Amino acid sequence: MRRLSPLLPFNDDETPMSWAARQAAFHTGGRVNNFLNDLGVPIMDLARGNESATSRLCEIAGQDPAPVLWNTISSVGKRLQKLRGEEFATEFTTGAVTRVCPSCLAEDMAEHSYPNEALRHRLIWRLAPVRTCGTHGVALRDLRKGTWDDGAHELQSMRGAIEDEMKRHMDPRPRAVSPLQDYVIKRLEGHDGPAWLDGQRIDQAVRATEMLGALMAFGAEQTASSMSETMWDDAGRAGWPLVVKGEEAVRDHLVIRIEEQGKGKGGASPRKAYGMLYSWLSASRLSKDPGPIRSVLRGVILDNTPMVLGHMLLGEPVARPKLTRVSSIAAAEGMHSSTAVNVLRAAGLIASEGAGRDELVVDYLSAKQLIDRVKHAVPVIQVPDMMNTSRPIVAALIELKLLKRVQEQPHLESKIGKAVDGRDIRNLLRWLEEQFEAVEVVPEEYVSIAKTAERCRAKAGAILELLFGGYLKNVLRDSSEIGLNAVRIDPQELDSLLASPPESVSEAVRFLM
Structure with missing residues (x-):
């Protein structure tokens, strides 16, 4: 050659x-x-x-x-x-x-x-x-x-x-190299830089710095399409002091922005708080992985902004919102918003006065659990018939929290507070059917819960905790009965447990014994 x-x-x-x-x-x-x-x-x-x-x-x-x-x-x-x-x-x-x-x-x-x-x-x-x-x-x-x-x-x-x-005329004032540009050159020469930036691809580190800096330097109304090269350079300079402090500092800055923006009418809006940073990370055609800045911003939004279950947030559906608007969760759960407001207010989950119905914000998980219970609420007065038992037994089950009230004692002024979660009723009855054999002929020594309490001089609550706690083994069900009235217990086994109660039994039950 x-x-x-x-x-x-x-x-x-x-x-x-x-x-x-x-x-x-x-x-x-x-x-x-x-x-x-x-x-x-x-x-x-x-x-x-x-x-x-x-x-x-x-x-x-x-x-x-x-x-x-x-x-x-x-x-x-x-x-x-x-x-x-x-x-x-x-x-x-x-x-x-x-x-x-x-x-x-x-x-x-x-x-x-x-x-x-x-x-x-x-x-x-x-x-x-x-x-x-x-x-x-x-x-x-x-x-x-x-x-x-x-x-x-x-x-x-x-x-x-x-x-x-x-x-062409050149600005006579010298312009120093930006710290972000210096970082890029040194990183390509093999030098270490700030840990949070070094943990990302070099382009991700630069873009996150510039986008954060643009937000800081030019505000949330600035658009990326109208940024000049000089403005991008200024953005990199503005963002640098923040990003060198690491992820926690970035998160804290983003939290402050959403909190400040949320003080206005209508509550917090990620798009208004974060401007083109949010637009960039939420773009449907975002083909490039933007790096950890997306998960940081997503976490801040989830922690500080009411969200709807399933809403697409920065490329991912919201699986479990932390906060939500009452109107949103009511619609999702098929409940009238007025009913939801009344229930949540009675439970102390939202303030008694203040924002309009469309602006009320509530902890999502607490509201979801309460609304689920309300949707399955059964008035306490109906429970004895449903479980085929007496009112004192139902009261004991509620005391043991085996049946949970839709709302607890401080809020019983609400009608819904005098109801229990119907799912608990079904679960207890199903558990009895799965755990204990139904027989046509019950041995003479096996008796009902009420008679067992009478013979052993024990409180119903103690017997129920031992029963549903799995401590009582000699238990049958009378096939001719249903519900709790079908349960038959061996009093001798109960006497033995009362004489030497298991260590894991609650202090309240020990007192009842």
Whole structure:
């Protein structure tokens, strides 16, 4: 294979395509596309960072491929690229835009008799968050020809545009490199940074910082589409002091924002509180994983904002809201909102006065459990017939919380408070049927709960706890009866338990014994 001679060395701050374009100017005086075609290296393969294309060019040029590959941005998947072991979305690069520092390029050309052989497209200019020249303290400029080969970033074909940029007025005030840009460059050089950022992909860390910073610097009404490169740079600077403190600091900041926004009429609104940060993370076409910022924001919203079960929140349905509006849970549970308000207010779950019905917010789990009980409520007066037992036995079951009131004693002024959860009734009766055999002929020594209490001089509550606690083993059911009246107990076994009660029996039952 014929090699190019003499060698035009690769510069460790440039891209492989920049080196190829300089070689084209050096060896042929022409454009990079024709030069690479003559060498059998497809220009698009080199632009995409294809390793074989890069290695072939190095072999022909007599160049050690290691530094060239080290500066190669390669495609590793659908809109996913890689540089120096760091993976990132394609949007982390400038894409077809060629970003330059006119002052750096002026120095390139001033130091060489043949400017096209000297123009170097710096690797860091290919990165979207790099917006300031660290050497000259000026904002970088974006160029684009609007032709098919924009992705080659061939500076030699942009001489006119570059010279125009050199003539443009530059802000005489020096602009320091942002700490976010400095972080990006150092991370690609192998340095450690703030732990929360280092735990994410580099593009995720940058985007989260910029989005948080935009919210802090420009407010929730700012839209991403109207942000200039200068504004994005300012956003990165604004967000940096927050993100370096880690996830907890980010979470605390987001909590403060939703709490402040929630003080207004209508309560907290994530979209109004978080603006384009929320819009970005809730976008239905969000094809790229945004990183941990999404779960952080989602957690804050769930903890501080009323939600509806099943609502899509930042890409996931809400499985268990922490807070919900009374009107929402009432509708979901098929209960009239007025009934729900009255029940929840009687239980002390919402204030007796205050917001209108549509604005009332309640703890979701507590409200769901109470509404479920209300939907299955059975008036206490009906329970003896349903369980085929006496009122004192029902009272004992309620005391033991084997039957749970829909509302507890402090709230019995409510009619619903004088009811129990009908599911408890069904569960107790089903348990008896599953645990104890029904017989047609009951042994004489086995007697009903009432007679057992009488013979053993025990309280009904003590017998019921031992029965439903599984301590009584010699128990049968009279097949001619139903419910609790069908239960037959061996008094001798009960006497033994009363004489030496199990350690796990409650103190209240020990007292009853």
